[in-house]
Amino acid sequence: MQKRFVSLWFRHLLTDWLTLRRPELKEVPFVFAVPVRGRMLITASNLLAEQQGIKAGMAAADAKAIVPSLEVIDDIPGKAEKLLTALGEWCIRYTPLVAIDLPDGLILDISGCAHLWGGERAYLGNIIKVLHSRGYDVRAAMADSIGAAWAVARFGKEKPIIETGKHTDALLSLPPVALRLEPVVLDRLQKLGFYTIKSFIGIQCSVLRRRFGEGFLLRLNQALGNEDEPLTLLHPVEPYQERLPCLEPIRTVAAIEIAIQKLLDSLCHRLAAEGKGLRTAILSYYRVDGKTGAVSIGTNRATNHSGHLFTLFELNISKIEPALGIELFVLEAPKVEAAEPGQEILWSAESCGLEDNNLAELLDKIGNKVGAANIHRYLPQERYWPERSIKLAQSLQEKRTTVWRTDRPRPSLLLPRPERIEVTAPEPDYPPILFRYKNEVHYIKKADGPERIEQEWWIETGEHRDYYQVEDEAGRRYWLFRSGYYDAESSKWYLHGFFA
Amino acid sequence: MSETKKDIIDQLQKDILLWQGFKPPTAGTTENVGLGPVEAAFPNGVFPIGAIHEFLNEAPEHTAACGGFIAGILTTLMQQGEACLWISVTRNLFPPALKVFGIEPDRIIFIDLKREKDVLWVMEEALKCEGLAAVIAEVKDINLTASRRLQLAVEKSKVTGFILRNDPRKISTTACAARWKITPLPSELETGMPGVGFPRWNVELLKVRNGNPGNWQLEWSAGRFVAITPTVNEEQLLKVG
Numbered sequence: 001m002q003k004r005f006v007s008l009w010f011r012h013l014l015t016d017w018l019t020l021r022r023p024e025l026k027e028v029p030f031v032f033a034v035p036v037r038g039r040m041l042i043t044a045s046n047l048l049a050e051q052q053g054i055k056a057g058m059a060a061a062d063a064k065a066i067v068p069s070l071e072v073i074d075d076i077p078g079k080a081e082k083l084l085t086a087l088g089e090w091c092i093r094y095t096p097l098v099a100i101d102l103p104d105g106l107i108l109d110i111s112g113c114a115h116l117w118g119g120e121r122a123y124l125g126n127i128i129k130v131l132h133s134r135g136y137d138v139r140a141a142m143a144d145s146i147g148a149a150w151a152v153a154r155f156g157k158e159k160p161i162i163e164t165g166k167h168t169d170a171l172l173s174l175p176p177v178a179l180r181l182e183p184v185v186l187d188r189l190q191k192l193g194f195y196t197i198k199s200f201i202g203i204q205c206s207v208l209r210r211r212f213g214e215g216f217l218l219r220l221n222q223a224l225g226n227e228d229e230p231l232t233l234l235h236p237v238e239p240y241q242e243r244l245p246c247l248e249p250i251r252t253v254a255a256i257e258i259a260i261q262k263l264l265d266s267l268c269h270r271l272a273a274e275g276k277g278l279r280t281a282i283l284s285y286y287r288v289d290g291k292t293g294a295v296s297i298g299t300n301r302a303t304n305h306s307g308h309l310f311t312l313f314e315l316n317i318s319k320i321e322p323a324l325g326i327e328l329f330v331l332e333a334p335k336v337e338a339a340e341p342g343q344e345i346l347w348s349a350e351s352c353g354l355e356d357n358n359l360a361e362l363l364d365k366i367g368n369k370v371g372a373a374n375i376h377r378y379l380p381q382e383r384y385w386p387e388r389s390i391k392l393a394q395s396l397q398e399k400r401t402t403v404w405r406t407d408r409p410r411p412s413l414l415l416p417r418p419e420r421i422e423v424t425a426p427e428p429d430y431p432p433i434l435f436r437y438k439n440e441v442h443y444i445k446k447a448d449g450p451e452r453i454e455q456e457w458w459i460e461t462g463e464h465r466d467y468y469q470v471e472d473e474a475g476r477r478y479w480l481f482r483s484g485y486y487d488a489e490s491s492k493w494y495l496h497g498f499f500a
Numbered sequence: 501m502s503e504t505k506k507d508i509i510d511q512l513q514k515d516i517l518l519w520q521g522f523k524p525p526t527a528g529t530t531e532n533v534g535l536g537p538v539e540a541a542f543p544n545g546v547f548p549i550g551a552i553h554e555f556l557n558e559a560p561e562h563t564a565a566c567g568g569f570i571a572g573i574l575t576t577l578m579q580q581g582e583a584c585l586w587i588s589v590t591r592n593l594f595p596p597a598l599k600v601f602g603i604e605p606d607r608i609i610f611i612d613l614k615r616e617k618d619v620l621w622v623m624e625e626a627l628k629c630e631g632l633a634a635v636i637a638e639v640k641d642i643n644l645t646a647s648r649r650l651q652l653a654v655e656k657s658k659v660t661g662f663i664l665r666n667d668p669r670k671i672s673t674t675a676c677a678a679r680w681k682i683t684p685l686p687s688e689l690e691t692g693m694p695g696v697g698f699p700r701w702n703v704e705l706l707k708v709r710n711g712n713p714g715n716w717q718l719e720w721s722a723g724r725f726v727a728i729t730p731t732v733n734e735e736q737l738l739k740v741g
Contacts, residue, residue: 353580353581353582353583353607354583354607356583356631358629358630358631359583359609359629359632362625362626362629363609365625366611366622366625366626369618369621369622370611370613370614370618370622374611374612374613374614375609375610375611376609376610376611376612377606377608377609377610378595378605378606378608378610379606380596380605380606386594389596390594390595390596393606396609400606404595404596404599404604404605404606405596405599406599406600409597409600409696410594410596410597410600411564411594411597412564412567412568412571412593412594412597412598413560413563413564413567413592413593413594414592414593414594415592416592445686446686446687446689446694446695446696446697447695447696448694448695448696469696470696471686471687471696473686474684474686475683475684475685475686475687475700476561476684477561477564477684477687477696477699478561497564497594498560498561498563498564499564499568499597499696499699500564500565500567500568500569500571500597500601500684500699500701500720
C-alpha cells in the first residue's frame, strides 16, 4: 500500500497559544524574546508583527525601534514541545501514527486513513478547518514522503495535496532550504548558484556526495521517497480506568462491595505492575433508568493497596443510590503518581512516626469521612505577630525551616479573637492591678512584661500590643495586652490567652 | 493468722490485676512518665499507658492547665519520634507553647471537626492505629458505652487516650482508667524575685480503677515534673497559735 504523509506547519505556534490565553493580544503586535549573550533576541512573532517586518532572530531592541508599540514577552522554554505534544495527541483521531516535528510542526502517517473522511481533500480540509477554528494558524500538505510533505507545507505555492508519484515534480520548483539541510550546505549551494532543487536534482550522486556530503544526499533521497525516514511516534497514556458491566442490575450493598473489590483488584494490579499508585479515584455508576452518579476518594500518599482503598470506599458506600439497579461500574484514577515500594521490615516497629504508612492510611480514612481540609499540622513561622507565628504544613513530611521558640512565654490556649476586658492600671507601662473578665474580678498578684509586639506593617497596619503575663490570686495565669500606648482614660486592654 | 490472710488477699489482688490486663512492670521496661508520687496511686505503681484517661475541665483556665500537663506526660510517650493526634471541635490550643513542655509541636496532627458526634468516631479509629504516642480528644460529654468502646480499642493497640471534657454537663460513670482534675495553683519564686514563676498545678485523681485517689501539687520546671510539698506558712501558724 502506498504510504502517504501529512505535514502540519504551525506558523505562529507560541503566539497563537498566548493569544488564546489573552484575547486582548489579538490586535497587538507582540513577540517572544529570550536573552542571548546579554541582548534579547526574538524567537517568535505574531502575524501583526511579521507584517510590519519583525522576524525571529532579530534583536528585540531593533524591533522596538521599527515598531514602537511592540510588546516583548519572555519566552517560555519547553512550551513549544508541550504544545506540540498536546496537539499531536489530539490529532490521534485522524491517524494513530503521529510524530512531533520540532520546532513547530507535526507529521502524520495517514496511509489508509483518508478514505474514512471521504477522500484526501476532505480529510486535509477537515484537519485545517478544525485547527483554524481552535485558533491555530496552520498550513498542511500531503505527499508520498515526509520530506516532500514538509517541503510543500512550508514552501509550496500551488497544491497542498501532491498525488501519488508526482512529488518529484512538486519538489523541482522549491528552494534547497525546503530539503531540511544544514546551514553550511545551504550557504555553499547559494554560493554555487543552485537556487532551486531542479538545478541539482539531475547531478550524479557521487558528485553531490563529494561536494555536499552524505547528509545532503540522505535528505534528498528522503524527500524523493527513496530512503526511509523513521518517526518517533507519540504514545498517549492510557487512562487508568476499569469497567465492570453487570449482567443483571445490582441493588444490594453486598453486590456493590463485590463489584468495587473486583474493580480495585484489577486496577491495583495494573498500577503495581507499573510501579505507580493512585491519589484520587472516582467510581461512577450507570443506572438502569439512565441516571448516573459518582463517589470519589482521595489519599495522602500514592497507594496501590487494594485493601486500604476498599476501606475508604466502604465509608462512602452509603452515598450510592442504586434505585432500580446499577448496570455499569467504571472506576477511574485521574491522579496517579509513582508509588514508593513498601519496605520489608524485619520486625514490626513499635513506634509510628509521621512517615509511617499506618498513619497515612489512618488519615486517609479520617479525611474521607470528615473532609481532608480538617486535618492540620502546624510548623513555626518566623513572624512576630502571635496569630501568625505558626503556619499550616502542606504535607505530613514537610519539615520545619525554623525552630520552635522557647525564649518568650506563650499561652497554651489562645483565644481566636482577643476579648475586651476592663482593667485598673494606674501606672503607665506597669502591669494592671486588677482586671474584670466575664463579670469576675481578678486581682493580679504576679506579672511579667511588657513584651511589645509591633504590628507587621508590611502585612497589616495597626496598633502595637504590649503583652503582660499575669497571675491572679487563685493562681490562674493569663496573657493580657494593651493595644497602643498608655492612656489614663481610654486604653484598650484585651485578654488573649490562658497559660498552663 | 492475720499475716497469712493479708498475704492471701494481696495475692488475690495481684491475680485479679493480672487477669484484667495490668501486668506488673518487668525489670528494664518501666516507662516512667515522671509524675513522681502521682504514679504510686496507680495499680502496680505505673502510669497506665494503654488506657483512657479522663480530665474534667470546668473553665478555660483549667483546659489550659490540662493542656500543659498532658504535654508534660507526652514528652516520655513521644520520645522515639511517634506522632500524636489531637481531635476537637473548636481548637484553641496554641502549639508554640507546647515546646516548653518538651515535645515537638510539629509531630501533633490536629483534626478540627464540625460536629461533636464525629469526635468520638475519629478517636476510635485513631486508637486502633498501633504505634501512635497518644490520641487526645476534646468532647463535652461521654457516656459509659462510648468509653467502653474506646477502652476496647486501646486494649488491642496499646495507644494512650486522653479525653478532655471541657465544660462537662453530666458527670456519670465511665469505663476510663482514671479521672483527673487539673487546676492551676499560684506559682512560687525565690523571695524578692519579680515576675511569674513556673507553672504549678493541683493534680487531683478523682477516680482510679484499682488504685487510690488523691491530691498532689506538681510544678513543671527544668523540663520535668517536680512534686511540691505544701510548705506551712510560719506567719499564719504564729497568728493562729
